[in-house]
Amino acid sequence: MPMPSLTALPIRRLTFRDLAACADLSEDRGWPREEHKWGLLLTAGKGYGIDDPEGGLVSACVVTEYGQPDRPDLAAIGMVLVAERHSRKGVGRHLMRHVLATTGTTPLTLHATPNGRPLYEELGFKVTGRAEMLRGRFVPDGSQPDAVTRAATAEDLAAVLRLDGEVFGSDRTHVIARLPAFADQLRVAEENGRLIGYAAVWPNMDTHVVGPLVARDTATAKALITSLAALSDRPLRTDIDVRHEELLAWAKERGLASIAFNAVMTHRVPELPGDWTRRFAPLTVAAG
Numbered sequence: 001m002p003m004p005s006l007t008a009l010p011i012r013r014l015t016f017r018d019l020a021a022c023a024d025l026s027e028d029r030g031w032p033r034e035e036h037k038w039g040l041l042l043t044a045g046k047g048y049g050i051d052d053p054e055g056g057l058v059s060a061c062v063v064t065e066y067g068q069p070d071r072p073d074l075a076a077i078g079m080v081l082v083a084e085r086h087s088r089k090g091v092g093r094h095l096m097r098h099v100l101a102t103t104g105t106t107p108l109t110l111h112a113t114p115n116g117r118p119l120y121e122e123l124g125f126k127v128t129g130r131a132e133m134l135r136g137r138f139v140p141d142g143s144q145p146d147a148v149t150r151a152a153t154a155e156d157l158a159a160v161l162r163l164d165g166e167v168f169g170s171d172r173t174h175v176i177a178r179l180p181a182f183a184d185q186l187r188v189a190e191e192n193g194r195l196i197g198y199a200a201v202w203p204n205m206d207t208h209v210v211g212p213l214v215a216r217d218t219a220t221a222k223a224l225i226t227s228l229a230a231l232s233d234r235p236l237r238t239d240i241d242v243r244h245e246e247l248l249a250w251a252k253e254r255g256l257a258s259i260a261f262n263a264v265m266t267h268r269v270p271e272l273p274g275d276w277t278r279r280f281a282p283l284t285v286a287a288g
Helices: 016-028 035-044 091-102 117-122 154-168 218-230 245-253
Strands: 011-014 046-051 057-068 071-082 108-112 126-136 148-151 185-191 194-204 207-215 236-241 257-267 279-281
Touching (some): 016 035, 016 057, 016 071, 035 057, 035 071, 035 194, 057 091, 071 091, 091 117, 108 117, 117 126, 117 257, 126 245, 148 218, 154 185, 154 194, 194 218, 207 218, 218 236, 218 245, 236 257
Parallel strands (some): 207 236
Antiparallel strands (some): 011 046, 057 071, 126 236, 126 257, 207 279, 236 279
């Protein structure tokens, strides 16, 4: 029997049971399988996918909503993938239009690769920023950090959520509360008993990803990265807002090399909410 048009195939919600199929799709496109990250996204966000009649997934993406559960004020789109054998057939556009319709009037954001950017621009997304991906073995310089950091405890969660809400501009409780289980390390920075920053490092294939990274200033961000690196035996990876030029230069001096640039794009809102000056790196570009 002839295969139906790919854009006529139904789009369904994905669940945690689809994790292996999503990882297979990542691998099909030459990406790492990233099963740990897929697990977070499929449980904290909403996955959408198209089943391939011949097995596996034709396409998939994840939408992570923030704000009130019944009235989100921001949603991040990520992991937009189309199987290689079905690429350039309008499937990605079909899936994205479904997401746009499903999210109604909710403001949207995403990180776009150079290859994906033309499609998103066609759909009405505008470039509002850039992030630089860094990767490498962190080499400490032996100096004393300018800020005091320590391992986070359960008692810090309320303060972390307050700070994150201020900086991100939306309530991310359902994602941030998962960090203690998701991350290998979660650390906070303090001054006179007051929380001035926090950061996590989580495993992704052979690297440790630094994110989120929220800090009062660049010195605090450096202290948090240094403390996380000291506890890691893997290369570090992170995506830093290019406006944080001092932190980027410092990270490169410490052994992290530039890998790629992604465009930060928004739809239905002129720019991201919150305070970018304290928002150094996202949890993952897939979730903002």
